[in-house]
Amino acid sequence: MTERVRKLREQSLSAIPRISTERALLATEAMESAGMVSAPVRRAMAFRHILLNKTICINEGELIVGERGPAPKATPTYPELCCHSLQDLEILNTREKVSFRVDDETRTAYRDRFIPAWHGRTVREKIFEEMTDEWKACFDAGIFTEFMEQRAPGHTVLDDKIYRNGMLDFRRKIDESLGKLDFHADPTAFARQEELKAMAISADALVRFAERHADALRDLAAQERDASRKAELARMEEICRRVPAHPPRTFHEALQAYWFVHLGVITELNPWDAFNPGRLDQHLLPFYQAGIADGSLTPDSAKELLECLWVKFNNQPAPPKVGVTAAESSTYTDFATINSGGLRPDGSDGVNEVTHLVLDVIDEMRLVQPSSNIQLSRKNPDEFLKHALRIVRKGWGQPSIFNADMVVEELLRQGKSVEDARNGGTSGCVETGAFGKESYILTGYFNIPKVLEITLNDGVDPRTGKRIGLETGPADSFGDFEQLFDAFRRQMAHFIDIKMRGNQVIERIYADFMPVPFLSILIDDCIAGGKDYNAGGARYNTNYIQGVGIGTTTDSLAAIRRHVFENRTMTVPDLRKSLASDFARDERLRLLLLNKSPKYGNDDDEADGLMRRVFDTFHDCVNGRPNTKGGVYRINLLPTTCHIYFGSVTGALPDGRKAWTPLSEGISPVQGADRRGPTAVLRSAGKMDHVRTGGTLLNQKFTPSVLDGEKGIDNLAHLVRGYFTMGGHHVQFNVVSAQTLREAQRKPEEYRDLIVRVAGYSDYFCDLSKTLQDEIIARTEHSAL
Amino acid sequence: MTGTIFDIMRFAINDGPGIRTTVFLKGCPLHCLWCHNPESIAPKKEIFIRESRCIRCGSCFEICPNHAIARQSGRYVTIRETCQECGECLEVCYADAREIVGREVTTGELMQEIERDRVFYDQSAGGVTFSGGEPLFQHEFLLSVLQTCRERGIHTTVDTTGFSSPAVIDSVARWTDLFLYDLKLMDGERHKRFTGVSNELILSNLKRLVENGSAVVVRMPLIPSVNSDRENLRALGTFVANLRMVREINVLPYHATGVEKYARLGKEYPLTDVEPPSWERVHDAVNELKRFFDNVTIGG
């Protein structure tokens, strides 16, 4: 790491996250001055207003410029979506974990300006106004969450188009589309015109934004005494005059072009998973090779530039939520994920020199942002996998590992072209998408164990006593397991219906009120169709519902089947009584459920067979149903940290789980239920039909001793390849001893830098809530003989 | 064909090449004082009790048809002499405090278990390892499983003390891809004192195996005050070196993880005064061995 990067990294790590009012103010001004214009044009004008007036920040020594806020980690808010209350600000300011500093000026601005201005005009208010009572009851009960109540749909990743096209090229394409509008034959011609006009405004705004940086760099260069920095600043000025107006010509220009585009997307709105360059190693390869060939670049200088970009990601914490509680700590991570390796569009091995360079950068930088993963195809060499595993072994949870061949297969199954599939990858936690061409929206988590709990209570949520489900009959009346399972299936369908009805409305709210003309420039085929990203302009439009707690559900059903319907060691009323009292006087019965039942994660065909049935049930309720954008719904199985929240609203369950404790995580077995080691876990998880999902998340935790030496790396590599041979989608490793974690819990000050894999992302262990910390400690440690 | 096993351990990464499944066969003619699998020694079933898990519910006491459980001031004590290992108490012990060690399996059943991790053997050039106890103690069963593995292309390793008749050794060697061969003490007297048997047969069988072309890794448990003295190391190193074709000596530093298991069997741990060797001690031993034989590794 060069001295420059060391300093920038240090600055980034020590910068204190705070709330910046800059964007809120500019957005408020734009809202107030908007005249009789269409929604897309109104949004484009707001975008332009922000980019033309926000502070230009250039940090000392940096090579890639541009900040979302006025300074690193000065975090903007998005009042048009949801406006923080004074109480929210207070909690953000004072809470122990993931806090944001809020100063008096900010408070005053909120009190006097933003809160009154936005009252009754935010998307969040609109959404809650439109939701039905039953939707709200399910939302409050913790049956599902809603992704779009605070953040915009995003969940998309860039392909290589910005490396071949500048904003001026996009402008030309927009003009072509405008020229083709047929007002006689096409009733949507006017809507298209408005959208295309908005795109044009946005493209110009980004160019102006870059020029403002160029001007600032020119001024800095004029004042600079140090000759070499002066030359650097002059070069950077030249780059900012070139990109993103024109396509980049060099490695440095390519990175700067991406970063301006990235800033554009995360300034326009706060889309989920921020934004993401996707297959960076592929995109950068031609620039890298050209630079090395003409001597303008060396591997070291390329690495330094990449590291400067990494710092930029880390400078942008995820925008804080509203309606926050002190207990809910969330995360600073905004889920941008760099993909490495995989396949090229022609199907050949995608690993190249830049891939290894990127892996070195990940290793050296050790930052939670950007997150990183490798796309591992059977065509990729083992050396690539091992390079990644040597980083994994260091125990801070990155990079995670995806099965590139399975990702392609998933995309093909969804009807994508083979090139689009191979150009795809994964983003967010584990989500599969066709990069640059797909809107793949995660709409919310779905609490599968809660559905079972409600099934056992004839549609009533025992936590609140409210009836929110169907009357599927008292559980005592089920004569056999199939009757119970059928009731479970019907309850599931009922809740999915409620969730989807809400989704359809929310989708239209974004389409009609919150278009994103800038993002639309970047995703095919929005320009060609003159249609916004949020309105279905992308080539592919997929919506997901993410199932949580499949392990807990499976084990609960397996226990009921075994003890109630097969061995008849207990009756349904007995079981319900014990659950209602959280096993208060019945530890022995809890142990029966816990210890004497088939458990998912042990390569036990009985339990794993049930897992497949739960999977099918969830899949069949969701998969293939239409959304409002011409696409369909599909399922994902990933929790982020939602298994903790869902656990906190779910009572005791028949697998012996105590009330309010976390559910199983991703497709991992219930914490501690896997007793036959990692190969058994992988075999169990391998029985799931991953190809019918858009991503599954499997967490494996190892103590460092298993991974000692080259042999340890080999073992890990074989586990990964073995799992992927069985069709697994993703696996990630936590390599740390429980002892270390407990120590960190006791002495957080000494372990500030301890990063662990949480779900589809890594985070600082000390920033996690106590419950989440405990849960990570409890995840089975697999130790070898 | 049936045999008695007491455990199957998957993802075994220290019992031969690659990722393996290790099958533990019950019964051993030796009685090494440091044995960390005391439940492996007796050929018959035994009852294992994890006192710390017991919630004192008394269910085992009530169900035992043989009156092998007594109540003593709120605790439930199993009288091992009376216990018939019928397993009925296990069913009602929801706390999983009770276990019968040793179960009969057929060749077919065992193969099914072995096959489960096939995908990982294929990836890692791993396979199955038979350990114990002394796997040769049930050599007929072992042979039938080994032969089936050969038919199905699964790599086999046998982890043995070598204490068996030469004829058995020969027949097993035909179907075994790799031996992990335990050598403990070169001095016959001391060997008898610490393991209960003389080492003559063990040494001659090792020679026999190597001469007949079997692949052999010698494993040496390193136990302070038992076999870590220079004299023993030198004798062992020389012996192995003279055999020429041994692949490797794998030194396994003694650890006291078996202590807990002795308690579960209601037995006294015989080696209470021995501490695990320090790192320096292990390295000294390795260096001493290396004076005679090149390929010495630390494992286990």
Ligand code: SF4
């Ligand atoms: S195994 Fe049978 S005899 Fe022994 S204690 Fe249990 S029930 Fe009694």
Ligand code: SF4
């Ligand atoms: S059944 Fe199990 S838990 Fe109950 S007293 Fe016997 S050993 Fe203890």
